[in-house]
Amino acid sequence: MDLQGLLAKRRTVRQFTPDPVPQEAVAQIVQAGLMAPSPNDSHPWRIIAIRNPGVLREMRGAVEKKLDTLFPAPTGDNKARLDKVKNFSTVFAQAPLVLAVMMKPYRAVVDDLLAGSALTHEQINALRKHPDVQATGALVQNMLLAATDLGYGAVWVSGALVASDEIDRLLKGGEYKVQTLVAVGRPAVSPEPRPAVDLKDYLTTID
Numbered sequence: 001m002d003l004q005g006l007l008a009k010r011r012t013v014r015q016f017t018p019d020p021v022p023q024e025a026v027a028q029i030v031q032a033g034l035m036a037p038s039p040n041d042s043h044p045w046r047i048i049a050i051r052n053p054g055v056l057r058e059m060r061g062a063v064e065k066k067l068d069t070l071f072p073a074p075t076g077d078n079k080a081r082l083d084k085v086k087n088f089s090t091v092f093a094q095a096p097l098v099l100a101v102m103m104k105p106y107r108a109v110v111d112d113l114l115a116g117s118a119l120t121h122e123q124i125n126a127l128r129k130h131p132d133v134q135a136t137g138a139l140v141q142n143m144l145l146a147a148t149d150l151g152y153g154a155v156w157v158s159g160a161l162v163a164s165d166e167i168d169r170l171l172k173g174g175e176y177k178v179q180t181l182v183a184v185g186r187p188a189v190s191p192e193p194r195p196a197v198d199l200k201d202y203l204t205t206i207d
Contacts (some may be wrong), residue, residue, distance in 0.1 A: 001149060005193075006145055006148060006149055007145070007194075008193040008194050008195075008196075009148055009193050009194075010144055010145055010148040010194070011153075011191040011192075011193070011194060012154075012155050012156070012191075013153025013154060013155055013185075013187045013189075013191065014088075014091045014094075014155050014183075015094075015153075015187065015188035015189050016094060016095045016096060016153065016183070016185030016186060016187065016188055017096075017185060017186040017187075017188050018096060018185075019096065019185065019186045020051070020096050020097075021051075021096055021097040021152065021184055021185060025147075025150050025152065026049050026097065026099075028146055028150060029099070029143050029146045029147050029150070029152075029184065030047045030049075030099070030143065031146075032142045032143055032145065032146035033045075033047065033101075033139040033140065033142045033143040033146070034139065035142060036135060036138035036139040036141075036142050037135060037138060038106075038132070038135040038139075039106060039108055039131040039132055039135060040106070040108055040109060042106040042108075042132075044103050044104050044105070044106040044132060045101060045102060045103050045136070045139060045176075046102040046103075046104075046173060046176045047099050047100070047101060047102065048099070048100040048102060048171055048173065049097060049098075049099055050097070050098040050099075050100060050171075051096065051097055055170065056092070056093045056098060057093060058170055059092070059093065059098075059160070059163075059166075059167055059170060060090045060092075060093035062163040062166035062167060062170070063086075063089050063090050063159070063160045063162065063163045063166075063167075064086060064090060065163070065166075066162045066163040066166065067082065067085065067086055067089065067162060070162065085159060088157075088159050089157065089159030089160050089162070090159075090160065091155060091157065091183060092155070092157045092160060092181050092183040094183070095155075095183035095184060095185045096184075096185045096186075097183070097184045097185060098181055098182070098183050098184070099143065099181070099182040099183075099184060100167070100171055100173075100178050100181055101136060101139065101140060101178070101179045101180050101181070101182065102171070102173045102176035102177060102178055102179065103132060103136060103176060103177060103179045104175045104176045104177070105121065105175075106132060107121070108124070108125075108128075108131075110124055110128070111124060133179070136179050136180065140156055140180060140182060143182055144156065144182065147182075147184050151186070152184050152185060152186060152187070153184070153185060153186065153187030153190075154182055154183060154184045154185075155182070155183045156180060156181075156182055157180065157181040157182070157183060158180055160181050161178065161179075161180065161181075164177070164178050
């Protein structure tokens with residue numbers, strides 16, 4: 001498939017068939033992700049591929065418990081909104097495969113240049129608008145496109161990260177901490193390709 005066609009075909013999929021995702025496909029998806037640029041070519045990632053239903057149930061339970069703690073007594077419209085948030089935040093547990101994107105802190109060249117200054121690594125990273133987080137987004141986009149190219153659907157899940165500490169304990173990644181989740185499977189419903197957007201709302205050119 002040509003690149004423009006693949007970009008249009010990639011859509012968020014939240015309904016999956018139970019068909020397993022074979023290890024060969026997992027390897028291709030992760031390999032595509034790792035081709036993304038990273039600061040100083042650090043590749044500060046590890047990907048944990050989760051198929052175990054028990055682990056996914058524990059992760060979902062941790063997210064639901066955290067949301068119940070954050071919103072203990074919703075009523076009326078707020079309850080309906082919270083139910084929607086819970087659904088979107090735990091949809092990963094319905095997929096046959098979840099890719100947990102883990103990342104460790106990296107040391108940039110600028111960290112060495114500013115050694116001895118009052119700035120911490122976190123402050124330097126913030127000044128640079130978090131290039132590690134930007135790179136992780138590129139990794140995830142590559143994985144989403146690779147999954148689409150292989151005939152799978154996927155959803156990039158950020159809501160689950162309210163329980164990131166609990167998920168880290170479950171996944172035992174050590175210095176690598178969860179950054180996001182990508183749920184993958186054969187789509188139960190095939191959405192229409194994404195239409196092109198009107199660039200006048202998004203593009204400004206300075207000649």
